[in-house]
Amino acid sequence: MVDLDAYFARIGYAGPRDASVATLRALHALHPATIPFEAIDCLLDRGVDISPAAVDAKLIHGGRGGYCFEHNSLFARVLTELGFGVEGLAARVRWNAPPDAPAQPRTHHVLKVAAEGQDWFVDVGFGGCVLTAPLRFAPDVIQVTDHDNYRLLAIPGGLSLEVRREAGWIPAYDVAFSPCVPRDYEMANWFTSTHPTSHFRHNLLCALTTPQARYGLLFNRLTTRPLNGPATKEILDADGIEAVLRDTFGLAVEPSWRPMIERAAQTPPA
Incomplete structure (x- = not known):
């Protein structure tokens, strides 16, 4: 199993x-x-x-x-x-x-x-x-x-x-x-x-919930919701996105991801 x-x-x-x-x-x-x-x-x-x-x-x-x-x-x-x-x-x-x-x-x-x-x-x-x-x-x-x-x-x-x-x-x-x-x-x-209408086909997103905080990445926007305290948001460039994927979310970032990361970095602020 x-x-x-x-x-x-x-x-x-x-x-x-x-x-x-x-x-x-x-x-x-x-x-x-x-x-x-x-x-x-x-x-x-x-x-x-x-x-x-x-x-x-x-x-x-x-x-x-x-x-x-x-x-x-x-x-x-x-x-x-x-x-x-x-x-x-x-x-x-x-x-x-x-x-x-x-x-x-x-x-x-x-x-x-x-x-x-x-x-x-x-x-x-x-x-x-x-x-x-x-x-x-x-x-x-x-x-x-x-x-x-x-x-x-x-x-x-x-x-x-x-x-x-x-x-x-x-x-x-x-x-x-x-x-x-x-x-x-x-x-x-x-x-x-x-399917082309699935939002997973268009949005870079990642999330992790630790005992200390919820971390959420949507395109180039990193949101941190601490267990006790107000949420914070940060706009990242391509290098910042790659670092967050690796260091915050613990992902084994592949070189082939870089074009996708650079597209996400160009997303206008919400």
Whole structure:
């Protein structure tokens, strides 16, 4: 299924290998703090291979990150290997979309995890708003995590995840209760990584959430949201982008990325 020794070395975990809630919480905190969210392969026209071997080679052994289909498929295999009950679900992303925007396809991978007689909402692959702890499947309850507060709202056939930010409650995505099979994710991943309307085909973005702060790169703009303190933004040149990708996000930057980085550096300030 997955090389647990290599995965645990990648995220810096040395705790128990059991199916307890404590283990789930520990892994859920470490994964998004060490394996960045990024979709650089989409910008390079490489596509994204979500087969287990490809995901492990990239995220565990290759010094790279990935997006939801890579992160959560890997996390699902790790949890299954440890004895958790894991079910894959799909969601419609609503982040930054107006309330009357047309419904988007279900192109986000999330997990339902059973631990100690309770179901948990799990997601280690949602960019700069990624969960750092599992949430209880409890609608209309504010659930506090280190970086953000969340709530799940009941909707027909599923739940809507919202996050509390300075502007109030912001919708993240709507998740359906219908379980998915691997082919569902293959189709959604193909659309997300190759379709011309997918924002991953046009935007350089990267995110990492550590115990100290959330770091988010969009084109040439680096946003830092400390655990305690106001957010800061910085405009970077090409050398600065490359340095941040390497030093902040821990990516093994390839020489072939340079043209993509230089294009991102030319993006006008928002």
